Amino acid sequence: MSVPYNQRTHSCGELRAEHVGQTVVLAGWVNNYRDHGDNLVFIDLRDREGLTQLRFNVDTDPEATKRARTLRNEYCIAVRGEVLHRGDQVSKKFHTGEMPTGEIEVSVHEIDVLSQSETPPFEISDFVDTNEDLRLKYRFLDLRRPKVARAFRIRAQAARLIREYFAEQGFLEIETPFLTKSTPEGARDYLVPSRVQPGSFYALPQSPQLFKQLFMIAGFDRYAQLVRCFRDEDLRGNRQPEFTQLDLEMAFVKADDVMGIVEGCLARVWSEILGYEIKLPLPRMTYADAMSRFGCDAPDTRFGLELQDVTESLKAITADEFGVFANALAAGGIIKAICVKKSEGAEKLTRKITDGLTEAIKGIGGGGLATTKVQGTADAPEFATGIGARIQPYCAAICKATGAEPGDQLFFAPGKPADVAKYLSFARIRLAHELGLIPAGHFEALWVVDFPLLDWDEEEKRYVSPHHPFTMPLEEDIPLLATDPLKVRSQAYDLVMNGEEMAGGSIRIHRGDVQRRVFELLGISEAEAHAKFEHLLNALRFGAPPHGGIAFGFDRWTMRLVGTDSIRDVIAFPKTQRAVCPLTDAPSEVAIAQLNELGIDLSAELKAKRKAAEESSSMNVGDHIHKHGQ
RNA sequence: GGGGCCGUAGCUCAAUUGGUUAGAGUACCGGACUGUCGAUCCGGUGGUUGCGGGUUCGACUCCCGUCGGCCUCGCCA
Structure with a gap:
């Protein structure tokens, strides 16, 4: 008689003291075996839910024990046996919580080997880190590792919670096409050639943006979809060519309504999965504030080190004193500074750290990072080290502007505002890491609002949309479209957590006159607008309701829930930096x-x-x- | 396209200034062992040092090229 593997009674993570005495059927993989010679063999049996210790005793079950001796790691087996309490042999890992089944073991009376395994190319163990390329090539083995599998249980749980939440809130989940039309703006499209229309191509959607607006015009009112999106751009630690968004759109709403729905979802998911309570409503910060205080539109508000403007303090500096600063000011630039307080660990900033930071700044295109320490007394501060001697005459003014005191260290960046922001926001984060200023296990979420509707593209000498061309301007700024377009703020909003954009959306334009004016500013002619967006523009003519929405990066949410910095850890079969799948070798040549x-x-x-x-x-x-x- | 780090046994890593036969842990194979729990102990197998070229009496080490991986800037409305 064989073990009925199709009638498992429990998973390998399930058995407890209360099950003692029961006869159970388990199936799974051999995690490891400990053969004690004549009498005893122990096997840890693994499935996706956990580990259970199996015991084979030659005195009571000679046949099963004989078979157990032939087992090797990763053999797939099914067993029938009796749950025993381990008595005074309870696993230490039961007490630490690492092995919830550690209080019991299963004394096996009957075993079937369902499938043998070759020696795996790497150990299936949480204790051994294997290089990622090999892990991805054998991802089906990698996914057996408990730590790896955990990410996908969390991902599935998050997806379920999100679907439940939006269903409760009255949203319909409706699918949108994957074979769709290439859009001229934005990221590169993945193209799919048409066999029926040779020479024509579909594009895989970068997001369902246009379709969800059509849903609103259709009267579907509240739409939400967990949906795959595709962008043919270079990969990053948190960017894959295909990724998943929770995409939603609502009609008859203002920005506050959309933000309220999304932050409610965030709080629910964080509470249910992590037991972490996010206080609502989330704080809001304008884009202008974020850029000025943090140099970044996705500020990490878990720590200070804010940027301070010292342009005024240094406006009299001459090229003889310090050319780098003087030239930047002469060219119309600014100078900003970060002050690391003594209490934040300024004394830990060794030469090695500051030199490393300077090199890193050079690596992202900057000229380095000027720095100096503040010494002397509170009444008569002096600069020491670094560029201190060159800017000594401005010491008092700089200290006053930045609040710097003896024992603090200052870092300066001169130049165009965008460059200053880029280098100092980079330096800020790196300094926070070096100084251990980022609290572990803490989440700081906020909304960034009032983005500019338009940016000026210096290379192409034209306006571009930072969000997309259907974004509604702030009502009060609409007159500025005619006079000062760069001052126009939009009804766009980003959800930012721990310095990372977690969601982004906007209220859309539903008025023809405003849409025409925006297209005009973007240099999109009437003819061009119709060629590119005819289906949307057509629809806007038939009683379009005011509407808006948002999309959030489900992979990024999962990354934060799992606690990883690599998006590859939350995607089952991810691609490498060259967009290759090591498992299937996609992309490949075709006949x-x-x-x-x-x-x-x-x-x-x-x-x-x-x-x-x-x-x-x-x-x-x-x-x-x-x-x-x- | 630019910058950085890396590539040595199946896996994780070491190898002094360029110097003798490239080592260790683990995995794997064999043996021992009555309660282990990343079992332990004894023994063994295992190497085109990513690939190609160069310098040298001699290259894992230095140089050039190339392939691959990761991080990052550009890019990603």
């Missing part, structure tokens, strides 16, 4: 016949490369046969 059917030809360069690759591989095959022939 020429397949391309012909689509009316696609490869460039001469690609064809030559392909031919060369084919020749060298056929030579290798020849070598291989030759070798075996010998």
Whole structure:
């Protein structure tokens, strides 16, 4: 009689003292085995829910014990046995909470080997870190590791909570097309050639933006969808070419309504999964404040080190004194500073740390980072080290402007406001890490609002949309569209947590006159607007309700819930930085016949490369046969 | 496209200034062992130092190129 693996009674994470005496059927993988010779064998059996210790005793179950001795790691087995209390042998890990089943063990009477395993290419263990490339190539093994699997249980739980929340709030989940139309603005599209219309291409959606606005015009009122999005841009630690958004849109709402819904969702998810209570309503900060105080539109508000303007204090500096500052001011630039207080650990800033910071700033395109320490007395502060000697005459003014006192250290960046913001916001975060100013296990969320409606693109000499061209200006700023477009603020809002954008959205334009004016400013002609966005513009003519929405990066939410900085840890089969899937080797070449059917030809360069690759591989095959022939 | 870090046994890593036969832990194989729990103990197998070229009496080490991975700037409305 064999063990009925299709009638498991429990998972491997489930058995407790209360089950003692029961006969159970478990199935899973051999996590490790401890063979004690003549009498006893222990196996830790693993499934996705946990580990259970199996005990084989040769005196009571000689046949099962004999089989147990043939087991190796990762064999897939099913067992039937009796739950025993471990008595005074309760696992230490039961007491630490690492092994909730550690109070019991299963004395196995019957075992079936369902499937043997080759020696895995790396150990399936939370104790061994293997290089990620190999892990991704054998992701199905990597996913067996409890720590790795945990991320996907959390992801699934978060998805369920979010769906429940939006269903309760009256949202409909409706699917939108993946094969859709390429949009000219924004990220690069992934293209899909059409066989039926050779020479034409679908695009995979960067987001369902246009469709969800059409839902509002259709009267669906509240729409929310967990949806895959695609962007063909360079990858990052938190960016994959395909990722998941919770995309939502609401009609008859103002910005406050959308923000209220989303922050309610955030608080619910954080509370249910982490037991962490986020206080609502979330604070709000204007974009202008965020840029001025933090140099960044996604400020990390868990620590201070805010940016301080010292342009006024240094406005009289001459090129002889310090050319870098004088030249920046002469060119119309500004100078800002970060003051690291003595109480924040300024004395920990060794030369090694400040030099490392300077090098890192150079690495992102800056000229370095000027720094000096404040010494002397509160009444008569003096600068020491670094650039101190060069800016000594301005010491009193700078200390007054920044609140710097003896024992503090100052870091300066001169130049165009955007550059100053970039380098000092970078320095701010790095300093906070170096000084341990970021509290662990803490979440600081806020809304950033009042973004500019338009940016000026210096290279292309035109206005561009920081959000998208359907974003509604603030009502009170609409007159400025005619007079001072860069001053116009938009009804856009970003949810920021711990210095990372977690969601972004806006109230949309539903008035034709405003939309035309915005297109005009963006240099999009009437004809062009119709070619690109005809379906939306058409729809806006048929009684479009006021509407707005938001999308949040579900992968990023999951990253924060799991506590990882890599998006690859929350995607089952992620791609490497070159957008390759190590498991499937996608993307791959396809047969020429397949391309012909689509009316696609490869460039001469690609064809030559392909031919060369084919020749060298056929030579290798020849070598291989030759070798075996010998 | 730019900057940085990395590539040595199946896996994680070491190898002094360029110097003898490239080591350790783990995994794997064999043996021992009555309560282990990342078991322990004894023994063993295992290497094109990513790849190609150069310098040198001699290269894991230095130089050039190339492939791959990670971080990052640009990019990502």
